[in-house]
Amino acid sequence: MSSNELRRDAKESSESTDTLSRRDMLRLSGAGAAAVAGAMTFRVGRAAPVSERKIRLGVVGGGFGTSFYWHEHPNCVVTGVTDLRPERRERLKAVYHCDAVYDSLEEMSERADDIDAVAVFSGALDHVKHAQMCFARGWHVVSAVPACFTLEEAEQLKEAAERSGLSYMMAETxxxxxxxxxxxxxxxxxxxxxxxxxxxxxxxxxxxxxxxxxxxxxxxxxxxxxxxxxxxxxxxxxxxxxxxxxxxxxxxxxxxxxxxxxxxxxxxxxxxxxxxxxxxxxxxxxxxxxxxxxxxxxxxxxxxxxxxxxxxxxxxxxxxxxxxxxxxxxxxxxxxxxxxxxxxxxxxxxxxxxxxxxxxxxxxxxxxHNSGHGGSHTFLSAEFINALVEDRPPxxxxxxxxxxxxxxxxxxxxxxxxxxxxxxxxxxxxx
Incomplete structure (x- = not known):
């Protein structure tokens, strides 16, 4: 099913059963707002899937890459982190409570055998190269923006992702x-x-x-x-x-x-x-x-x-x-x-x-809770993990x-x- 079809299905489902006023929800706060929202069927994101499956995630990039919340999702565990700089590797280790630390993505791809997907938050010029490395290793990819820098890279990314059959998501805030x-x-x-x-x-x-x-x-x-x-x-x-x-x-x-x-x-x-x-x-x-x-x-x-x-x-x-x-x-x-x-x-x-x-x-x-870029970081983290658990496109x-x-x-x-x-x-x- 295409992403456009998924959007149409979500719209049709919401229009048939959405009955709660958002104005009513806004008069509530804290746990009350969350509880009332449970009755709303219009979804732009989704709560955690009902599943025991754990997505084992590797994180690349100890700068911007430390500002996401994979470790807070009940269906995710961070099992590997890497950055070329030692101080950033330590930051990743501390944020995600992960002891499996690698000096580079190359080393992680050679040694790690407990990773399902990778968050690529390396320098922008390396996004396509690093996504290709992950696909070749059999890992799903979520990447920082931009997806690519040239039209040739756009074609390369599309070809690599489609050939692999794995999921790709861009973390656009x-x-x-x-x-x-x-x-x-x-x-x-x-x-x-x-x-x-x-x-x-x-x-x-x-x-x-x-x-x-x-x-x-x-x-x-x-x-x-x-x-x-x-x-x-x-x-x-x-x-x-x-x-x-x-x-x-x-x-x-x-x-x-x-x-x-x-x-x-x-x-x-x-x-x-x-x-x-x-x-x-x-x-x-x-x-x-x-x-x-x-x-x-x-x-x-x-x-x-x-x-x-x-x-x-x-x-x-x-x-x-x-x-x-x-x-x-x-x-x-x-x-x-x-x-x-x-x-x-x-x-x-x-x-x-x-x-x-x-x-x-x-x-x-x-x-x-609130997060970076207007509250978007928790949503981006949750959407990638939910999509993998539910076996659907992000x-x-x-x-x-x-x-x-x-x-x-x-x-x-x-x-x-x-x-x-x-x-x-x-x-x-x-x-």
Whole structure:
């Protein structure tokens, strides 16, 4: 069954039996909210499967890789950890209470015989190579973003995953940000009408430019003083925090893109990098296979920080706040249309009480707490393990991952061609 079919099945199931008002749930707190949520049948995630099976997980990468919660899932045990740096290996060992520590993924693949799946949180340029190594070893893969860096790598990843028959998931945090879960629910219920336009943006300011160039203790440098993969990274090569806010809500595919880049300040970051990238910031207009529009920004030099989206339909608009500058809003175009018709948590005036989904039984009890990137890390951890236990594709499977990643690669090509509109190749399942 395809991921689109799974989404349709979930929608049909929810529409037939969803009877509890989210507004009622929001009046509750703590254990009460979790208990009431158990009566809700609309699911964007799932609580722990009823199974005794344990997924034995290896974790690669002691930086970002330590910020997930595999060890809190009742169906998972971390049985191996690895990083090239000794101090990061110790951090992994401490966080996941795992004594099986390896100096490298290569060593783990040669020696470990008690691993079913691997969380690949190594440097971004190694994601495809490391995923291929894991598939060759017979291990399922969940990977940090982006899935790949080139169109050739996209093809290699698709071929390796399909040949292996194993699961692949990309840990895209935008998918489980709380407003994005609400947007996905609204779309499934038809509240937007035709969702014809989305704005999505990811801003991650590089800060003081003198320090950026001189302070070799930051993540832009390796221990030997050389530049890390982050130095000079083309913004659109890290697109998924933006593209995921459309692809992850509607399942659409981006088919065309036109992008512009801005260089601005003269600095080694944009004049001396491994990518020959001259841009701090990139902005694009993308078109989907349904004829809809996405305005997608990724900026590295700006007085802003964070992720934000705005979903606009011919029936309703949802505004996702960023950093508390503006509160989330929901407006219907037709005066007679009401949020209560769709059982949505909206007050008078359009303010939205975004449900705190991580407090509900969408997660195993031990994982019902806040986590990184807007509460998404517990959801990502749980979804990968649940999918393996239930023997189903994860929500952000191979094809969703490539659909979020590849448009950014093409967008950067467009910027280098002065904004020329380019076709985006598709990497969905054949047939």
């Amino acid at each position: 935008s998918y489980y940000r709380q407003p994005a879960i609400l947007a996905r629910e609204m779309h499934a219920k038809g509240a937007f009408g035709n969702l014809f336009y989305t704005e999505a943006e990811y801003y991650h300011d590089r800060g003081d430019l003198e320090r950026l160039a001189a302070d070799k203790s930051t993540r832009f440098f390796e221990p030997d003083g050389s530049h890390s993969w982050r130095w000079g990274l083309p913004p659109m090569h890290y697109p998924t925090h933006s593209t995921g806010l459309l692809v992850g809500v509607t399942g659409e595919r981006i088919t065309k893109v036109s992008c512009l880049g801005w260089g601005g300040h003269e600095h080694p970051y944009v004049t001396d990098n491994a990518y020959d990238n001259p841009y701090w910031n990139q902005a694009s207009i993308m078109q989907t296979d349904r004829g809809n529009m996405l305005r997608c920004n990724v900026f590295w030099l700006c007085s802003a920080h964070g992720e934000r989206a705005q979903w606009m339909g011919d029936n309703a608009m949802l505004y996702m706040d960023k950093g508390g500058v503006h509160g989330p809003k929901l407006h219907f175009r037709t005066a007679g249309e009401t949020a209560s018709r769709y059982d949505l948590p909206v007050q008078d005036g359009g303010d939205v009480d975004v449900p705190i989904y991580w407090q509900t039984d969408m997660l195993p009890e031990a994982m019902r 929500a952000i499977d191979l094809y969703e991952s490539l659909a979020m990643t590849v448009p950014g690669i093409v967008a950067h090509q467009s910027a280098r061609k002065g904004g020329e509109q380019l076709a985006v190749p598709q990497f969905d399942r054949a047939g």
